[in-house]
Amino acid sequence: MTDNPDPAVSGGAGNAGSGIALFDERPFFEKALAYGVAHGLIGAERIEALRTEAPKGMVQIARYFGTEYLRPDLEKARERIVNLVSLFLQDSCEGDLHRAAQALRDHSLLSRSKGGSDLLKAMIAAPQNTHFGMQDGRGFSDEHIPVLERWSLRSHADYRAERAKRDQVARVMDAAVWCAAQWELDIDTLHEEAPDAEAVLRTALLWSLAKRSVAPDWPGFVQTIAVLRKKFGLADQPPTLVLPKGLPAAFAPALHAVADSLQADWARIMDASTAPRKLFAQTPAFTGRYFWLEDGLAEVEDFERQVSAAWTKATGGHEDEGSLLTMLVCVAAGSAPKTLLTEKSAATLIRKIRKTGMDAERASGFIREHAPTAYQSDYLRMWNEFTEDATPVLRSDADYAMHDALALLRRECNIGA
Numbered sequence: 001m002t003d004n005p006d007p008a009v010s011g012g013a014g015n016a017g018s019g020i021a022l023f024d025e026r027p028f029f030e031k032a033l034a035y036g037v038a039h040g041l042i043g044a045e046r047i048e049a050l051r052t053e054a055p056k057g058m059v060q061i062a063r064y065f066g067t068e069y070l071r072p073d074l075e076k077a078r079e080r081i082v083n084l085v086s087l088f089l090q091d092s093c094e095g096d097l098h099r100a101a102q103a104l105r106d107h108s109l110l111s112r113s114k115g116g117s118d119l120l121k122a123m124i125a126a127p128q129n130t131h132f133g134m135q136d137g138r139g140f141s142d143e144h145i146p147v148l149e150r151w152s153l154r155s156h157a158d159y160r161a162e163r164a165k166r167d168q169v170a171r172v173m174d175a176a177v178w179c180a181a182q183w184e185l186d187i188d189t190l191h192e193e194a195p196d197a198e199a200v201l202r203t204a205l206l207w208s209l210a211k212r213s214v215a216p217d218w219p220g221f222v223q224t225i226a227v228l229r230k231k232f233g234l235a236d237q238p239p240t241l242v243l244p245k246g247l248p249a250a251f252a253p254a255l256h257a258v259a260d261s262l263q264a265d266w267a268r269i270m271d272a273s274t275a276p277r278k279l280f281a282q283t284p285a286f287t288g289r290y291f292w293l294e295d296g297l298a299e300v301e302d303f304e305r306q307v308s309a310a311w312t313k314a315t316g317g318h319e320d321e322g323s324l325l326t327m328l329v330c331v332a333a334g335s336a337p338k339t340l341l342t343e344k345s346a347a348t349l350i351r352k353i354r355k356t357g358m359d360a361e362r363a364s365g366f367i368r369e370h371a372p373t374a375y376q377s378d379y380l381r382m383w384n385e386f387t388e389d390a391t392p393v394l395r396s397d398a399d400y401a402m403h404d405a406l407a408l409l410r411r412e413c414n415i416g417a
Contacts (some may be wrong), residue, residue: 028086028100028156029112032093036101046105053109057081061113065149080152084116085109090156091119120151123159126166130173133194175251176200179244183207183215185293199291201258202265206290208242221292222276229272238266265289310370315339321382326413328383329390332363340414343406350405353394360387386412 024031033050036042061084062068062077089112093099103112121140124147140148151159176197177187182204190200203216209232210224232239241259243252265286268279280286314327314337323339330337333353341349360383367379393399393408409415 027082028090028095029082029104030086032089032097032100032104035097036104039098039101041098041101042105050104050109054081057110057113060110061152065145065152076153081109081113083153084114084120085112086116087119087156087159088112088115091159117148117152120148120159123163123166124148124151126163127169127173128166130169130176130197131194132173132176132190132197135173135191171250172201172254172257173197175254176204178248178251179204182213182244182246185215189293193291193293195291196288197254198258198261199289201255202262202289203291204244205241205255205259205262208244209239216292218292218294221280221290225269225276229270233270233272238263261289311372314366314370322412322414324379324382325386326409328363328366328386329358329394329409329413331366332358332360332387334359334362340416341409342416346406346409346413346415347402350394350402350409354397358387358391358394360384360391 026034033042037047058074058077058081059068061080062070062073065076065080066073068074068077089100089103092115093103121144124144125140127135176195177190179200180186180190203221206224206228207213207216210227212220212224212227214220216224241262243255247255268274268286271279280290314331315323316339318324318339326341327337327339330341330349333349334356335349335352338345363383364380367376367383371379390408390412394405396404399405406415
């Protein structure tokens with residue numbers, strides 16, 4: 001701040017002999033005006049212009065927040081115009097009275113008042129928290145006027161403190177928007193999906209460790225966790241976190257800020273005994289901590305791929321009735337599924353069925369869980385018809401030599417030499 005030899009003007013000079021400083025409680029506007037007059041920066045003509053501008057500004061402010069026809073509203077408007085001008089001068093001139101006095105000399109009072117109002121509007125429209133679902137991106141609107149009314153009488157220190165908090169929130173959200181852009185997701189998608197920005201950042205750190213660049217839908221998220229568990233699951237310590245490639249330096253602090261929380265989660269993330277859905281979607285402490293796209297179609301397609309893969313593995317790609325019945329008899333007996341049995345393995349299977357039983361429902365459940373949806377009803381009908389006739393024969397103790405049971409399997413299933 002520029003030194004001022006007049007303690008009454010600057011409020012910063014003290015008694016040299018006593019060492020006591022005087023505290024000046026006047027609004028910054030008033031101090032800047034007094035400084036400008038005392039130092040010849042603001043003359044009589046400009047003072048007269050200010051006297052003309054001030055009532056106009058008061059009426060406009062009173063009308064904006066209420067009515068210009070009531071004395072209490074006009075009194076409040078007088079306080080507000082002084083406070084708004086003070087806010088803008090102190091902020092834009094960084095507390096320098098000389099620069100503030102020059103601004104009062106060169107610009108209208110209404111423009112300085114509007115400048116203060118614009119500072120408050122920008123601050124009010126800035127996000128208060130990092131949840132994308134709570135931001136509409138529309139900026140200042142009429143619904144914010146009551147908030148502006150309160151802030152128009154707050155101090156510059158209050159404004160700076162609130163602005164600093166909201167700027168920090170904005171930096172975290174900007175970092176999340178940048179990370180999402182690397183997955184080709186725009187900010188509108190983030191507003192629709194409504195994650196916390198920190199959830200996006202934690203996921204970006206996981207993606208960097210796994211060296212993935214595709215957008216994280218749920219199937220991709222599960223695959224990434226599997227990759228990380230395979231790569232790092234046996235390590236004694238969490239790995240050194242890697243920032244996303246090309247990350248602007250301005251966003252690095254935001255990712256470093258969530259790194260500790262990811263490290264704290266690491267042991268549970270690496271616990272292969274916990275399924276990803278149970279951990280990330282059903283554990284309260286983890287709900288919302290990480291980000292993936294809620295893509296129902298992708299999840300259905302992934303489920304169908306998994307079902308198809310399990311069925312194909314069990315059937316070996318064979319879809320004829322004999323192969324399917326052979327496989328299902330093995331499943332019902334609690335044996336590894338096969339689509340072709342030798343005479344010897346068929347006899348072994350019959351002995352197992354007669355000793356421990358044949359659970360037809362186990363095979364039916366396998367069909368419902370793994371068979372292609374379009375064919376499940378046909379396969380269940382085929383299996384039910386088979387078990388109705390075959391179960392008594394396969395479990396019969398009267399067929400000591402297993403002649404009837406083996407004949408049935410040769411007829412219905414695939415029995416080789």
